Amino acid sequence: MNRIEVIPVPGLPEVKPGEDLGALISSALQRNRLRLKDGDVVVVKQKVVSKAEGRLVSLADVVPSARAKRLAKSQGKDERLVELILRESVRVVRAGHGVIITETRHGFVCANSGVDQSNVGKGVASLLPEDSDRSARGIRAALEKGSGAEVAVVVTDTFGRPWRLGQTDVAIGCSGIDPFVRYASKRDRFGYRLRVTQPAVVDEIAGAAELALGKLGGIPVAVVRGASYSRAETGVAPIVMPRERDLFR
């Protein structure tokens, strides 16, 4: 059992393509007199990572394919946006009720391939980072250099879920942290052996940070302090359910 703190980090400037996000976060931490400690998890929202990495597209520059036009029409969406959604996906999992659920190149199943228009300005859409684990590694290297502490970084996005309305933030990239707490083969107080229990700690950390940050822009970084996790450098890949185990393809 641990007491957990989630500390928003205000004061990051508007991030532009090509900027060094790790260095910007280091500076913001310093301005907030927030000194990272060993074990801290720095949570960074996808949008600011995509901005730093130039993953922004002006819709005026997008020429929709015939397939995008058909899907856009059936779901009541902008056909240029649907073109981006299709380009970012390996397949459409479901489309209906104005929602397009795709599998991204990373293996995530989410609405609109993670393409979205909030907090990026008029006529612009943001795409997910090409490799959010790599993004997390880069940010972690900068933060560890700046602080001397051994920390983890989680990059998050907001995903819907089947069967439950509303969204939660989940991890789309991480560095310095095992995405799971592994209880398999541990025993409870009664001697019962836990078999499949494996909390997705990176997703719970992502959701905890969202509680502190909200959606109205402004603050895309939080420090989660006190969580128990193991160090690892697998990224989030182990969270993506292998096709052969998936009951909902």
Added chain:
Amino acid sequence: MNRIEVIPVPGLPEVKPGEDLGALISSALQRNRLRLKDGDVVVVKQKVVSKAEGRLVSLADVVPSARAKRLAKSQGKDERLVELILRESVRVVRAGHGVIITETRHGFVCANSGVDQSNVGKGVASLLPEDSDRSARGIRAALEKGSGAEVAVVVTDTFGRPWRLGQTDVAIGCSGIDPFVRYASKRDRFGYRLRVTQPAVVDEIAGAAELALGKLGGIPVAVVRGASYSRAETGVAPIVMPRERDLFR
């Protein structure tokens, strides 16, 4: 933006059927010198609620039906456990790879109808509370009476997710809190109107509490302090996706 704290509440005794869980939690808070404040969310794990409400079944007393026997055989499970899973469900959504995904009477889609054997003792299985919103209301009334503070209560369980390995804790009942933060029609910093953004704050609170509590038993209660939410008395029902909007039935 808010700084969030998640504070585990140790010292709850082993809870027995018929006991007043709200009063027991009040006493544990006092012993920990933890005074509830307005806006605090008290998170209570399902298992301890099920124990207080007598939702425990001795497997030796369960006579499996022919249907339970067939399903148990195909999925390599105990046929008495499968009998309970079927009794607690309105339908089997998927079964495969040793996993049985059902829809419960409450409308939750989860593994094994929430029936499980951890932290309850040998040969015993726990069922979900009949109505976890009612459970949350009862606990909230006791805590508000004991503290004078206006608080919320969230009852949580551990659910898997399609497409992502590992589990996160989610809300199966709540009282005194709107399950969503509603951003629909609010605008971001660039004037873009958010359309469907509606974070499931009760689920993010559930996950944050899990980070602090873990799975090895012992501590089933945490206080989440500092989260922004609206008061409401809908329970979690609005989170259950209506059948007609569901793309994954």
